[in-house]
Amino acid sequence: xxxxxxxxxxxxxxxxxxxxxxxxxxxxxxxxxxxxxxxxxxxxxxxxxxxxxxxxxxxxxxxxxxxxxxxxxxxxxxxxxxxxxxxxxxxxxxxxxxxxxxxxxxxxxxxxxxxxxxxxxxxxxxxxxxxxxxxxxxxxxxxxxxxxxxxxxxxxxxxxxxxxxxxxxxxxxxxxxxxxxxxxxxxxxxxxxxxxxxxxxxxxxxxxxxxxxxxxxxxxxxxxxxxxxxxxxxxxxxxxxxxxxxxxxxxxxxxxxxxxxxx
Amino acid sequence: xxxxxxxxxxxxxxxxxxxxxxxxxxxxxxxxxxxxxxxxxxxxxxxxxxxxxxxxxxxxxxxxxxxxxxxxxxxxxxxxxxxxxxxxxxxxxxxxxxxxxxxxxxxxxxxxxxxxxxxxxxxxxxxxxxxxxxxxxxxxxxxxxxxxxxxxxxxxxxxxxxxxxxxxxxxxxxxxxxxxxxxxxxxxxxxxxxxxxxxxxxxxxxxxxxxxxxxxxxxxxxxxxxxxxxxxxxxxxxxxxxxxxxxxxxxxxxxxxxxxxxxxxxxxxxxxxxxx
Amino acid sequence: xxxxxxxxxxxxxxxxxxxxxxxxxxxxxxxxxxxxxxxxxxxxxxxxxxxxxxxxxxxxxxxxxxxxxxxxxxxxxxxxxxxxxxxxxxxxxxxxxxxxxxxxxxxxxxxxxxxxxxxxxxxxxxxxxxxxxxxxxxxxxxxxxxxxxxxxxxxxxxxxxxxxxxxxxxxxxxxxxxxxxxxxxxxxxxxxxxxxxxxxxxxxxxxxxxxxxxxxxxxxxxxxxxxxxxxxxxxxxxxxxxxxxxxxxxxxxxxxxxx
Numbered sequence: 001x002x003x004x005x006x007x008x009x010x011x012x013x014x015x016x017x018x019x020x021x022x023x024x025x026x027x028x029x030x031x032x033x034x035x036x037x038x039x040x041x042x043x044x045x046x047x048x049x050x051x052x053x054x055x056x057x058x059x060x061x062x063x064x065x066x067x068x069x070x071x072x073x074x075x076x077x078x079x080x081x082x083x084x085x086x087x088x089x090x091x092x093x094x095x096x097x098x099x100x101x102x103x104x105x106x107x108x109x110x111x112x113x114x115x116x117x118x119x120x121x122x123x124x125x126x127x128x129x130x131x132x133x134x135x136x137x138x139x140x141x142x143x144x145x146x147x148x149x150x151x152x153x154x155x156x157x158x159x160x161x162x163x164x165x166x167x168x169x170x171x172x173x174x175x176x177x178x179x180x181x182x183x184x185x186x187x188x189x190x191x192x193x194x195x196x197x198x199x200x201x202x203x204x205x206x207x208x209x210x211x212x213x214x215x216x217x218x219x220x221x222x223x224x225x226x227x228x229x230x231x232x233x234x235x236x237x238x239x240x241x242x243x244x245x246x247x248x249x250x251x252x253x254x255x256x257x258x259x260x261x262x263x
Numbered sequence: 264x265x266x267x268x269x270x271x272x273x274x275x276x277x278x279x280x281x282x283x284x285x286x287x288x289x290x291x292x293x294x295x296x297x298x299x300x301x302x303x304x305x306x307x308x309x310x311x312x313x314x315x316x317x318x319x320x321x322x323x324x325x326x327x328x329x330x331x332x333x334x335x336x337x338x339x340x341x342x343x344x345x346x347x348x349x350x351x352x353x354x355x356x357x358x359x360x361x362x363x364x365x366x367x368x369x370x371x372x373x374x375x376x377x378x379x380x381x382x383x384x385x386x387x388x389x390x391x392x393x394x395x396x397x398x399x400x401x402x403x404x405x406x407x408x409x410x411x412x413x414x415x416x417x418x419x420x421x422x423x424x425x426x427x428x429x430x431x432x433x434x435x436x437x438x439x440x441x442x443x444x445x446x447x448x449x450x451x452x453x454x455x456x457x458x459x460x461x462x463x464x465x466x467x468x469x470x471x472x473x474x475x476x477x478x479x480x481x482x483x484x485x486x487x488x489x490x491x492x493x494x495x496x497x498x499x500x501x502x503x504x505x506x507x508x509x510x511x512x513x514x515x516x517x518x519x520x521x522x523x524x525x526x527x528x529x530x531x532x533x534x535x536x537x538x539x
Numbered sequence: 540x541x542x543x544x545x546x547x548x549x550x551x552x553x554x555x556x557x558x559x560x561x562x563x564x565x566x567x568x569x570x571x572x573x574x575x576x577x578x579x580x581x582x583x584x585x586x587x588x589x590x591x592x593x594x595x596x597x598x599x600x601x602x603x604x605x606x607x608x609x610x611x612x613x614x615x616x617x618x619x620x621x622x623x624x625x626x627x628x629x630x631x632x633x634x635x636x637x638x639x640x641x642x643x644x645x646x647x648x649x650x651x652x653x654x655x656x657x658x659x660x661x662x663x664x665x666x667x668x669x670x671x672x673x674x675x676x677x678x679x680x681x682x683x684x685x686x687x688x689x690x691x692x693x694x695x696x697x698x699x700x701x702x703x704x705x706x707x708x709x710x711x712x713x714x715x716x717x718x719x720x721x722x723x724x725x726x727x728x729x730x731x732x733x734x735x736x737x738x739x740x741x742x743x744x745x746x747x748x749x750x751x752x753x754x755x756x757x758x759x760x761x762x763x764x765x766x767x768x769x770x771x772x773x774x775x776x777x778x779x780x781x782x783x784x785x786x787x788x789x790x791x792x793x794x795x796x797x798x
Contacts, residue, residue, distance in 0.1 A: 027483045036794065042685075042713045042714075042715050043684060043712070043713040043716070044683070055436075056438050057433055057435075057436060057437065061782070067388075071790075081439040081441070082439075084437065084438065084439035085439065087437075088437060088438075089433075089434070089437045091430045091433070091434065092430075093430060096429060096431060097431055097434050098431050098434070099431050099448075099449050099452075099453065100431075100453060101452060101453065110435070110438055110440070111438045111439070112439050114438055114439050114444075115439060146276040150580065160434075160438075164438075169579055177714070179579035179580055179740065180579065180740060180741070180781060180784040180785065181579060181780055181781065181784050183784065183786075184784050184786070187656050187793060188793065191793045191794055194794075198776070206714055207714055208714040209785075209786045209787050209788055209790065210713065210786050212788060212792060213786050213790060213792050213793050213794075214792075214793050214794055215794070216794060232792070235745050236788060246715050247714065247715060248788065250714040250715045250717065250718040251714065251787060251788050252714075252718075252741060252743035252744040252746075252747065252785075252787070253743060253746075253747070253788075254743045254746050254770060254782070254785055254787060255743075255746040255766070255768055255770075256744070256746070256766075256770045
């Protein structure tokens with residue numbers, strides 16, 4: 001079975017102020033339909049650049065992306081726009097991800113309008129349905145985005161990503177800015193949606209514990225390269241690369257006694 | 264409108280709103296309160312202010328009513344000021360937005376054009392243009408806009424460049440919105456408010472430049488403006504200073520009102536953002 | 540070392556016309572202890588840090604009191620060091636970082652500039668910055684997030700304050716740098732006998748070094764006690780929720796084997 005997403009040799013270099021920074025260096029990954037690939041790494045490892053390249057927000061300097069058997073990197077214009085229905089993204093900062101003047105209904109209406117999924121009359125019903133899927137009350141539709149809580153905003157962001165019925169959603173540090181008591185609910189929601197719709201996720205985070213909780217497989221990045229990848233349990237229990245070992249060691253542990261468990 | 268409400272909550276905004284409101288009212292009511300041509304001779308010459316109840320602010324060397332001149336002058340000054348500011352804002356916003364979106368060679372070229380216009384002082388530019396083209400109201404408006412469009416252009420470009428990098432613009436691209444849609448729905452409505460806040464200052468400048476042009480005899484000769492009144496009063500400055508002072512006070516009130524309003528506007532905009 | 544450093548009695552803070560940011564806080568801070576203040580957004584934890592440091596803006600309404608040991612109100616910068624969450628914003632972008640660290644010594648320790656710079660170099664070594672001579676002349680934007688935070692810590696401890704307040708100092712850093720910064724802070728306060736008040740949203744992170752934990756929720760102090768007690772038997776439901784929300788490497792996963 002062909003993988004849903006396959007990247008081959010992705011590379012990207014930025015030049016800023018005379019310096020060249022290698023953000024991605026020969027990145028090759030695969031992702032099967034309905035599964036979650038966790039992407040972890042310290043800051044500056046290239047995770048966010050990879051997210052932007054996967055969504056074609058930035059063009060890679062080299063390499064190729066195959067999505068559902070099509071050469072995704074070669075698409076332009078209308079063809080690219082059509083495929084965008086099938087790949088969506090949830091950003092880290094729920095507030096910055098929305099037009100400051102938008103209401104919840106505006107934000108959810110955008111993908112419906114752009115892809116002709118619901119005419120003006122059917123839109124309110126479809127917006128209500130999406131709100132229901134992410135566990136939000138219908139009366140939230142008329143509220144401005146900046147007036148609702150951070151957790152609610154991220155649910156709206158997920159609802160917006162769901163609107164076009166995508167097969168793949170890239171989540172770039174999607175729970176990092178949320179309160180811990182809210183975080184668990186959002187993770188539960190994501191896992192439940194995956195089970196219902198068979199959506200594949202690329203789950204990016206610098207927090208290995210969160211990635212382990214929701215991913216099937218993990219890829220560890222450092223300075224633009226993939227230094228280790230494999231099933232979650234093996235990478236976490238038996239890290240081979242220095243980066244993975246450092247990430248495992250850095251996960252905060254609940255010490256119920258001060259000084260206990262000091263490795 | 265909630266903007267008005269927020270504006271009235273700051274003392275500067277309220278003061279500016281009231282002051283400008285009175286001036287606009289004066290301008291609108293001028294033909295009603297003073298139906299005769301203000302350039303026509305209405306009474307004895309060089310009457311002092313408050314001497315004759317028929318001419319509360321006195322008359323000038325030819326016997327023209329100063330109060331009528333003040334009100335009609337308000338019309339001219341405000342009309343020219345607002346019109347010139349509107350032209351400058353629209354032209355500047357278009358150029359700035361274009362440069363911000365296009366980037367590369369287009370951006371560079373447009374910014375060099377902006378630089379060229381900015382190196383010449385706005386007043387001299389207006390002066391040169393009117394001298395060459397001849398003085399009439401549309402020409403004066405265009406001449407003033409020639410110097411004033413560069414500010415909005417730079418600001419619009421800066422806003423567009425900053426907003427382009429925001430997550431919500433990236434989100435719009437990920438959804439699949441077309442570039443034109445993104446520009447009109449996501450970027451422009453968020454880029455324009457700071458540019459509009461600039462408009463108050465542009466109006467004030469335009470009013471001053473218009474008065475200076477009239478003072479030099481380069482304004483439209485068929486209408487009364489505060490500048491032309493000041494120029495008229497120059498000849499009898501020692502014996503009848505009120506002829507120049509009264510229209511001068513009108514200018515002061517306008518510029519003050521505009522600056523206060525601009526303060527209030529930026530306060531109101533900042534308060535909205537901080538609540539978010 | 541026993542002895543009270545500060546006592547908060549009925550402390551309340553309200554900004555402008557909104558709801559109270561802090562309400563009726565009773566908390567004692569012992570000299571030399573490592574106290575963690577845990578809360579989520581809107582809990583008032585940052586307001587508490589700012590109130591302790593005397594950094595609240597002028598137009599706040601404050602109720603209750605903060606009583607300091609010896610009745611002497613501490614001087615910010617000299618008696619209290621403050622580390623902010625965003626080191627990039629707390630460092631002046633147009634001054635070299637060495638100058639910013641040296642300035643604290645020059646101003647509060649009365650050193651001349653040459654002595655202050657030498658002292659600053661020592662501090663940078665203490666906070667484990669490699670190549671301190673180069674970094675002395677660097678600007679904030681030339682350093683990584685972790686290095687900036689180390690510089691900020693150096694500036695905060697330069698005047699050898701009794702109290703070091705760290706307001707979410709690692710929340711903007713990745714987990715690897717976070718654990719290094721936390722270890723650094725713990726070592727520095729132990730060696731200097733400083734009192735540490737560490738503000739965070741991550742109860743597991745602080746459990747490794749805090750002696751006491753105070754939990755804030757919606758402007759109120761919900762629970763305070765020894766770390767071991769709070770974690771083993773939390774008295775409040777909210778504290779229990781915070782603890783169960785922690786996701787660690789032994790928390791049961793939410794997904795099973797790949798389909």
